[in-house]
Amino acid sequence: MYKYDETNPSSIECYAKQLIGKTFADVVIEDSAPINEVQESSDYAASHEDKNYKGGLGTLIEERFFHYGANSDDRPDFPEAGVELKVTPFKINPNGTYSAKERLVLTMIDYFSVVNEEFEDSHMWRKAKLILLIYYLYDKSITNRLFYKIHFANLFSPPEQDKKIIMHDFYLIRDKIAAGKAHELSEGDTLYLGAVTKAATSANRRKQPYSDELAKPRAFSFKVSYMTYVLNNYIIPGKETYEHIIQDDFEEDFEAYVINKVKRYSGKSIKHLCNEFDVDLTKKPKNLEAMLAYKMLGIKGNNAEEFVKANIVVKAIRIGSNNKIKEHMSFPTFKFKELIEEDWDNSVFGNYLRDTRFFFVIYKADENGELYVKGGQFWNIPYNDLETDVRSVWEQTKKVIREGLIINNVNGINTNNLPKQTENRACHVRPHARNAADTYELPDGRHYTKQCFWLNNSYIYSQIDNELK
DNA sequence: GCATGATCATGC
DNA sequence: GCATGATCATGC
Numbered sequence: 001m002y003k004y005d006e007t008n009p010s011s012i013e014c015y016a017k018q019l020i021g022k023t024f025a026d027v028v029i030e031d032s033a034p035i036n037e038v039q040e041s042s043d044y045a046a047s048h049e050d051k052n053y054k055g056g057l058g059t060l061i062e063e064r065f066f067h068y069g070a071n072s073d074d075r076p077d078f079p080e081a082g083v084e085l086k087v088t089p090f091k092i093n094p095n096g097t098y099s100a101k102e103r104l105v106l107t108m109i110d111y112f113s114v115v116n117e118e119f120e121d122s123h124m125w126r127k128a129k130l131i132l133l134i135y136y137l138y139d140k141s142i143t144n145r146l147f148y149k150i151h152f153a154n155l156f157s158p159p160e161q162d163k164k165i166i167m168h169d170f171y172l173i174r175d176k177i178a179a180g181k182a183h184e185l186s187e188g189d190t191l192y193l194g195a196v197t198k199a200a201t202s203a204n205r206r207k208q209p210y211s212d213e214l215a216k217p218r219a220f221s222f223k224v225s226y227m228t229y230v231l232n233n234y235i236i237p238g239k240e241t242y243e244h245i246i247q248d249d250f251e252e253d254f255e256a257y258v259i260n261k262v263k264r265y266s267g268k269s270i271k272h273l274c275n276e277f278d279v280d281l282t283k284k285p286k287n288l289e290a291m292l293a294y295k296m297l298g299i300k301g302n303n304a305e306e307f308v309k310a311n312i313v314v315k316a317i318r319i320g321s322n323n324k325i326k327e328h329m330s331f332p333t334f335k336f337k338e339l340i341e342e343d344w345d346n347s348v349f350g351n352y353l354r355d356t357r358f359f360f361v362i363y364k365a366d367e368n369g370e371l372y373v374k375g376g377q378f379w380n381i382p383y384n385d386l387e388t389d390v391r392s393v394w395e396q397t398k399k400v401i402r403e404g405l406i407i408n409n410v411n412g413i414n415t416n417n418l419p420k421q422t423e424n425r426a427c428h429v430r431p432h433a434r435n436a437a438d439t440y441e442l443p444d445g446r447h448y449t450k451q452c453f454w455l456n457n458s459y460i461y462s463q464i465d466n467e468l469k
Numbered sequence: 470g471c472a473t474g475a476t477c478a479t480g481c
Numbered sequence: 482g483c484a485t486g487a488t489c490a491t492g493c
Contacts, residue, residue: 315486
């Protein structure tokens with residue numbers, strides 16, 4: 001192996017490419033260390049509070065491949081080159097596509113210092129602007145992580161268009177802390193850069209500068225959705241790219257830009273839009289309104305690059321002339337036996353709402369039932385609604401299933417004691433299946449129609465901006 | 470007319 | 482075949 005020039009990013013990258021095709025165990029062995037040190041390495045990792053050894057694999061590469069001592073200060077790992085080293089997993093999905101397995105944690109948020117930072121000179125950006133990404137393939141059949149194989153080693157710098165969005169995300173997080181709301185931060189607040197919780201236990205809380213409320217410790221991170229995009233578009237050559245929403249006239253604020261695009265169609269009817277976009281109304285696809293939302297953004301298909309990267313879910317919302325939203329909002333079904341093993345802080349549904357930002361495209365019906373565009377609105381669930389209302393429904397659901405679901409069958413129609421719409425302002429549980437015979441197993445061995453959490457239509461309505469109602 | 474349970478339509 | 486988004490149907 002040749003030595004690298006630690007002041008030169010491409011020299012470091014070039015050296016790193018020797019890792020491709022090797023396992024972590026190979027790296028240690030080729031470092032001509034006694035084999036028992038392989039075990040020591042993993043003990044070392046385990047003692048560093050990260051039970052997945054992720055920090056450990058990074059440390060291993062630093063110490064056994066690059067041969068520098070890990071610094072724990074806020075400089076990049078290669079200070080003279082300005083390069084930060086990140087060792088991160090990806091996975092191959094059943095359908096053959098590649099996804100990042102995890103978010104990429106950049107640096108802890110210091111609530112007291114970040115409020116005085118500007119983006120370009122922030123701790124976060126110093127750690128994010130030039131990253132050497134070492135991707136290894138996660139494989140759950142491999143129990144010893146040292147036998148994971150490294151597949152890619154690439155320098156990565158967020159491109160200019162991404163940088164604008166990351167900067168906007170940074171200021172949104174900073175300003176929320178400056179407003180004394182560090183305890184209300186949520187990953188769904190932002191697009192590519194998230195503020196992820198980093199608490200080992202729920203008892204772990206930090207002070208914040210402009211409020212007496214204690215806040216969860218959080219770190220700046222690139223979201224999984226963004227990292228998946230990075231992997232497929234910048235790391236693996238020749239992969240597909242999606243259509244862009246952003247055109248040349250884009251300024252600073254992505255969300256305002258998107259909202260403006262939809263606003264241009266405000267007052268137009270569905271009929272008018274179908275005509276303009278050449279959509280065949282006689283077929284009336286069920287997802288027509290969502291489809292038209294993409295057309296208004298200039299997207300032919302239903303995959304916009306920026307939405308994919310930011311994990312934004314488009315929802316069409318139809319308000320009737322009686323000022324009620326016609327339908328409740330459904331989510332993926334849950335498995336009864338899995339739900340009762342979860343705790344709320346790590347629950348599938350809780351995490352979905354924490355991590356997802358929605359783009360509502362709002363239509364309103366006139367007296368004849370004809371739908372007109374009102375506008376667009378980005379939304380993620382407010383912290384208190386999630387942690388009180390939705391949480392209580394989730395806890396109740398878990399309790400009911402755990403204690404044994406009560407089912408009554410009258411004339412072929414099942415009724416049950418899961419949380420009903422009338423019991424909570426935000427959320428309820430209802431069937432979501434192909435038909436009543438489409439079931440999952442209950443903990444006691446019975447089978448029951450697949451269910452999911454729904455957000456109440458009245459709750460969604462309360463979240464819509466007044467000028468869009 | 471609403472609440473709740475049941476089912477449809479589409480894409481992968 | 483299934484997940485997902487969306488909507489239908491019935492009894493009160």
